[in-house]
Amino acid sequence: xxxxxxxxxxxxxxxxxxxxxxxxxxxxxxxxxxxxxxxxxxxxxxxxxxxxxxxxxxxxxxxxxxxxxxxxxxxxxxxxxxxxxxxxxxxxxxxxxxxxxxxxxxxxxxxxxxxxxxxxxxxxxxxxxxxxxxxxxxxxxxxxxxxxxxxxxxxxxxxxxxxxxxxxxxxxxxxxxxxxxxxxxxxxxxxxxxxxxxxxxxxxxxxxxxxxxxxxxxxxxxxxxxxxxxxxxxxxxxxxxxxxxxxxxxxxxxxxxxxxxxxxxxxxxxxxxxxxxxxxxxxxxxxxxxxxxxxxxxxxxxxxxxxxxxx
Amino acid sequence: xxxxxxxxxxxxxxxxxxxxxxxxxxxxxxxxxxxxxxxxxxxxxxxxxxxxxxxxxxxxxxxxxxxxxxxxxxxxxxxxxxxxxxxxxxxxxxxxxxxxxxxxxxxxxxxxxxxxxxxxxxxxxxxxxxxxxxxxxxxxxxxxxxxxxxxxxxxxxxxxxxxxxxxxxxxxxxxxxxxxxxxxxxxxxxxxxxxxxxxxxxxxxxxxxxxxxxxxxxxxxxxxxxxxxxxxxxxxxxxxxxxxxxxxxxxxxxxxxxxxxxxxxxxxxxxxxxxxxxxxxxxxxxxxxxxxxxxxxxxxxxxxxxxxxxxxxxxxxxxxxxxxxxxxxxxxxxxxxxxxxxx
Numbered sequence: 001x002x003x004x005x006x007x008x009x010x011x012x013x014x015x016x017x018x019x020x021x022x023x024x025x026x027x028x029x030x031x032x033x034x035x036x037x038x039x040x041x042x043x044x045x046x047x048x049x050x051x052x053x054x055x056x057x058x059x060x061x062x063x064x065x066x067x068x069x070x071x072x073x074x075x076x077x078x079x080x081x082x083x084x085x086x087x088x089x090x091x092x093x094x095x096x097x098x099x100x101x102x103x104x105x106x107x108x109x110x111x112x113x114x115x116x117x118x119x120x121x122x123x124x125x126x127x128x129x130x131x132x133x134x135x136x137x138x139x140x141x142x143x144x145x146x147x148x149x150x151x152x153x154x155x156x157x158x159x160x161x162x163x164x165x166x167x168x169x170x171x172x173x174x175x176x177x178x179x180x181x182x183x184x185x186x187x188x189x190x191x192x193x194x195x196x197x198x199x200x201x202x203x204x205x206x207x208x209x210x211x212x213x214x215x216x217x218x219x220x221x222x223x224x225x226x227x228x229x230x231x232x233x234x235x236x237x238x239x240x241x242x243x244x245x246x247x248x249x250x251x252x253x254x255x256x257x258x259x260x261x262x263x264x265x266x267x268x269x270x271x272x273x274x275x276x277x278x279x280x281x282x283x284x285x286x287x288x289x290x291x292x293x294x295x296x297x298x299x300x301x302x303x304x305x306x307x308x309x310x311x
Numbered sequence: 312x313x314x315x316x317x318x319x320x321x322x323x324x325x326x327x328x329x330x331x332x333x334x335x336x337x338x339x340x341x342x343x344x345x346x347x348x349x350x351x352x353x354x355x356x357x358x359x360x361x362x363x364x365x366x367x368x369x370x371x372x373x374x375x376x377x378x379x380x381x382x383x384x385x386x387x388x389x390x391x392x393x394x395x396x397x398x399x400x401x402x403x404x405x406x407x408x409x410x411x412x413x414x415x416x417x418x419x420x421x422x423x424x425x426x427x428x429x430x431x432x433x434x435x436x437x438x439x440x441x442x443x444x445x446x447x448x449x450x451x452x453x454x455x456x457x458x459x460x461x462x463x464x465x466x467x468x469x470x471x472x473x474x475x476x477x478x479x480x481x482x483x484x485x486x487x488x489x490x491x492x493x494x495x496x497x498x499x500x501x502x503x504x505x506x507x508x509x510x511x512x513x514x515x516x517x518x519x520x521x522x523x524x525x526x527x528x529x530x531x532x533x534x535x536x537x538x539x540x541x542x543x544x545x546x547x548x549x550x551x552x553x554x555x556x557x558x559x560x561x562x563x564x565x566x567x568x569x570x571x572x573x574x575x576x577x578x579x580x581x582x583x584x585x586x587x588x589x590x591x592x593x594x595x596x597x598x599x600x601x602x603x604x605x606x607x608x609x610x611x612x613x614x615x616x617x618x619x620x621x622x623x624x625x626x627x628x629x630x631x632x633x634x635x636x637x638x639x640x641x642x643x644x645x646x647x648x649x650x651x652x653x654x
Contacts, residue, residue: 031339031344039462050448054448056447056448058393058451058455067375078440079473082398103635103638103639104638106638106642107638107642109447110385110389110391110447110451110590111391111450111586111590111638111642113391113393113447113451114582114586114634115631115635115638117393117582118579118582118583118627118630118631118634119578119580121575121627121631122579122628122630122631123625123628125624125625125627125628126624126628128624129622129624129625133442207350212425232575233462236455236458236459238461239452239455240455240456243452243456278463278467279463280334280459280460280462280463280464280466280467281460281461281463282463283456283459283463284456284457284458284459284460284461284462284463285456285460286456287452287453287455287459287462288438288453288454288456290450291452291453292438292441292442292453295442295445295449305454
């Protein structure tokens, strides 16, 4: 039986660091760490789907888009409490995720990647079509804006809650079923796991996480939701975060989220690279490098290091 | 020894033809003939319809060639190359640069195709090969990284603003019985179809093509009869990049400008085309491309579901709907082979 104490200690340390950062950092840097928190939620959601259930999605930006617009529209039209709109984003994206998960039942691997990619390109176009309701290219503005600190606190509180939720889901019966589906569908079915139920459930949970992330994403952007924010690049960022994290590790997620959340602004400070789109070059090169050198991402690296210290 | 080898190759050729050839059932052919008749009758009755059909065929040829590139890669390595569109965009920028350096359009065109071929081979060897054995997810993530990388490189070197290239076909307009057809569309269609036919001939009639088909369909047996499987797969990627370059170069004049997002919507249409035709069917990809091109063009003009008018913003979502519908009801597409799965 492995001791839980080291894990609990590291969680406590991370929590302490994150809650003390706003007192140390400048307002701008606080908003950067907020971005990390938002990506943490999205990457965590994708990890549940891809890392634990073995189903790829290149379309999580679409769910973030839906979540973000939920918050913006509810706030604009009904002045709904922003926290409540986040819960609504969670619920709506859960349902949409289940619906997307249904065709995904018959698909796997390359086909699923195709469908979700097309989804990610399609969804941000819908506000252009229904522009009177969804604001068109000009976007939707929430009725109230919030401070950087507010978003920081809410984003990391939500991260903590969703992290615990993910841990609870994954450690129990459902999580075992997810992993069984990932490792061998045939064996999973033979063990009495109902594939349709668990595959769509994983999609729904994963999409719900992305929805909350999208909602926070809009709030961090001064409560402004516009189609361009949710371009395909966002979906790719989430996938890259999950890849860097190493699929199937809750701890790697923090590193993956920090990678996608911080790299653009860190690299923009470096001469030459910082110019124009140099950061995308770094981004793309970094993820390819990670895939070539660290096949299991940061999580794999941690595991290897642990193995070395024990040996 | 030599005869033994050639007879083995012969039997492989037959099997390869059986595996890679047909697949289109009589019903599919009847449907396609029906579509053709519908388009012909429509074109004879309405000038607008005819013009949209011609334009749709030209655009569809572009989608088809990018779809064919995707299919070649998929057949060779079972990877969907998400960077295929960005790669095509990059090679179009290379052509732009060559023209700026003083080459004529067609000199630049052929130079770009050669560069694309080499680029495709190098990418496969350097980036895809090492992750190929690991998992589909790993390979997909590498192509996603490539997507971001190419996007960054192009924005870095050329910037994100519009660039203009000389038109390869001029601005002449033909008049065929009241229907005006831009020379541009005829040119696009012809160039793409010639490229596709050349690639098809390469696969069908040369020893290299035979080796490539063998390597894609039966890698172990192919290696057994002396086919250098790994090289064949790399060349498959190279040819795909070449076809992508054709698609990019022909997409540019239809958009009238060159910008880094040139191929992003076209990639989705090409996905739809490839899925509609069957992800492992080269002929299906091209036919799928033409079908998608024409129907997207017509649906914007005439399509509405109840009160919902389908406008140009809904073209990409419509392509998404096609992908989902095909995968739900006929996952193997019009010409693909049914994938046999355990479970």
